[in-house]
């Protein structure tokens with residue numbers, strides 16, 4: 001999961017990567033902790049463009065991930081297809097300390113590289129995680145669980161959901177509206 005600067009001949013290079021989970025060890029840990037479970041393979045299409053020491057990357061990822069629906073709490077699979085852009089810049093070691101330089105590049109969304117080698121593993125893993133929806137829902141029409149009895153409303157209907165609505169309606173109806 002690395003590319004040498006000299007491999008970008010003529011300033012441009014297109015690469016496809018078909019990765020396994022073992023290429024991204026954090027993803028295995030995250031799945032073990034109950035987070036999103038990525039399936040294999042994890043696919044990337046990357047187009048590198050080199051301008052001097054700067055390398056711009058136009059990327060696209062395709063992956064499948066197993067998520068837990070935030071409404072009905074069931075696991076479901078979702079395909080992820082995202083485009084992204086990365087910029088690699090040479091790690092400079094001036095009079096500033098290494099840590100200070102790293103902080104600055106991080107703030108600008110730039111990825112520092114050293115010794116003419118682009119390390120792809122971390123930035124690609126980050127893109128995979130950013131592609132995961134924050135509030136996953138199995139389908140737009142998912143009715144979720146009944147807040148009263150906990151039954152899955154996609155499968156069964158229950159009576160308790162009607163009561164709170166009626167109660168609220170009754171309360172509103174009984175409010176004495178005084179006009180001045």
Ligand SMILES: [Zn+2]
Nearest residue numbers: 069072138142
């Ligand atoms: Zn659901």
Ligand SMILES: [Zn+2]
Nearest residue numbers: 146149158160
């Ligand atoms: Zn219910």
